[in-house]
Amino acid sequence: MTPTTVADHSTSVSTSVQIRPRYEGSNICTWIGFKHVNYMVEEAVLDHFRQRGFPAGELYERYGLCVDIVDLDTKILTAFHIDDVADATVREAAGDGPGLRLAVELSVVRDGAVVRAVKSKVTVSLRLDPRGWPAEQVPAALAPYVVTALGRGGLIEPIVLNGADPLDTLTAGRNAYAWVWRMPYFYCHFTERVQMSGYLRQMEETLDLFVADRGVSIKKLLDEQNWIPVVPHSRITFVGEANMEEELYTVFTVENVFKRYTFTARTDSYVLRDGTLVPTATGRITHGWAVIRNRRDWSLVDFDDRLADALAGKPGSRSGRGSA
Template identity: 55%
Template sequence: MNYLVEEAVLEHFRQAGLSSRRLFEDFGLGLDIVSIDTRILNAFHLDEVGIATVEPVVKDDDQLRFAVTIVKEGGITKDVTSKVTVALRKDTYIDPASVALPEDLARYAVDRIATAEPGDAVTPADTTALSLNRGTSVDPVLAHLTEGSNSFGWKWRIPYPYCHNNERLQMSGYLRQMEEVVDLFLADRGISIKTLLDDRKWIPVVPHSKIQFLDEALMEEDLYTIYTVEEIFKDFTYRSRMDTYVVRDGRLVQTSTGTITHGYAVIENRRDWKLVPFDQRVLDAFRGVNGR
């Protein structure tokens, strides 16, 4: 659903005559979604059609904000709602001094999406060789970031397919990163997605997620992703936080933060499913019982 929200925002810019391609090629501006906060109120099924509405949200600043709603074709109630912030980031990779911006775009153009203050000094290990494939969960930086918390950490080299505008990790890349770290966390706690599917026909469902950029993360940097269980609600949903970091000049720099809320649905047949409460095995895994 977040990808549909992203596409709706891109289409809004296209219809305004400012497609992401034109912004980049004619004005040297990268269109970046820098925060997204999405609630899924009703589930969509494969091949159902959603009608998206994108409305600008005007506040007394130079942020481009939008409210996005998606309604099933023929429906009357909102099925997805999202709050999105967009940055027009000046390209510095190719001849940045050659473009004169129109006044209405110059107001929203930024030299950098965000800049985080450097954090603790750390010494990373050389553990993201390509032979390690999906990265590693063993690294002194990860140990530092997860110490004393109910967290799982993952170190991963940012690949080209997750980036855009020649250099930066984009929002859709972070969304995939959030899905990936959840998958690895559940496997690390002994309740992998396939395990619960095979054992009891449970599948994760997500009613709410959000991600916000705090700094820029660059292609081929090592990204440290920390997934922390924050709260369990009445044994039906649990909320976790995702924080990502890079190491620059020997210091941690946080590049994003976000949260995701999960529940489980039991698959009753090929068409129907319903939410189920967590049992003790799943609760223990979320809470890190038995040393995990």
């Protein structure tokens, strides 16, 4: 089957595939972290394109189209373990605005029964490659999803610094932590742009730095209380594009603490261009903490005073900035 013979996309189209989590994501006991759960969602999306006759490699090589996930909203309902096999279903969904919208579900067998483990809403854009090599005409079925730049502009306003320190500006008056890191080539794809997995890494890294800055590092709570962080919900939306070797400024701001049980934080990312912080992505992540019961099981716990005070940003618990 070739791309030019595939029928137009519609909301009735769906595909399925089996996926295993990667060993790299098994960081605490045998549980799979939220970043690698999202990687499984990404694999299901790429396989959907493949089954529809539009493999990502061929789209780039023939048509100069870069398959980019630009919005990823994932709820984790059941924890994955390293030896699990997920049954993934991808369905094309209706929606407003640019991009192809997909609904992804991952299920897994528990005690002989199939349970839904993940629900994810995904938006994919096909970014025209700017590098100028010859390319074939884009298939008509894909034309509605083709863009010349990624992101939903207007979600975050640029910040003109007027000589101020970027990290101080991003954290002033907020219960927040900000850091900056030069984007390496291995956070990018299609030669130059930071991809969704790069932002997932940023979100994970910023949380790790945030709790360490507040005196409640992941290792500290693991050693002292056998507690680990868990993520039931994460979302990242592209606002613009960040490029290889640009410095990405990410600010992690605590928004809500729910009954000392979970907390939600917002992450906003910017690149510094001509004295202005230009937004490239925004997202939210929900965290709780769980106590490890044994090599297989854990259960959520209420925040103790030390953790609750750190999340609230009480005096003496934070510095608010960092760099790598």
